[in-house]
Amino acid sequence: MLEKTTRMNYLYDFYQSLLTPKQRSYMSLYYLDDFSLGEIAEEYDVSRQAVYDNIKRTEAMLEEYEEKLLLFQKFHERSKLLVKIKEMLKEDNPINETIIETVAKLEKLD
């Protein structure tokens, strides 16, 4: 569950601009502010089931966007490469060739 929450937080971060205001409200209360379905239902004066359905649909949409655009996956790969570059730069005598190769990999990600 924690893993799913982390993933949803990331996907929400990347694709929230493609959601409707209502989808954004429910998702942000549920995933960022840790509200329960019941609490969101009360807040918006709708049924718990309606909130549940909306959130499930939104989660599916976020996964569909990720399948098409891969923003989270690319972000993850870029982050790893950047960490690697920073480590190489910390060394006293950085091996420039290796850094150059890593930068080239970064460029290919776009």
Place this chain on the structure above:
Amino acid sequence: MLEKTTRMNYLYDFYQSLLTPKQRSYMSLYYLDDFSLGEIAEEYDVSRQAVYDNIKRTEAMLEEYEEKLLLFQKFHERSKLLVKIKEMLKEDNPINETIIETVAKLEKLD
């Protein structure tokens, strides 16, 4: 016109996965293969106006996605930073601090 074509090529590249197969076909014939509206109309046995309307709507959609996700803009900014890093690495004594700062800027773009 050339500038618009270049921009549309980029936007198409970034967001084509969010388009319908028909939108993709028209856009790719028009922008990548340089077909005229008349030639596309003939190919698909529809009116020139129908092709024109479809392409105009698709262009608007691509601009809307860019407004929301900024993939092209971020790609452009990242490319500039990567060019800068590569230039610094070419120097005999790269100033690591400056490279580290540039890498930090790259990280903030995600």
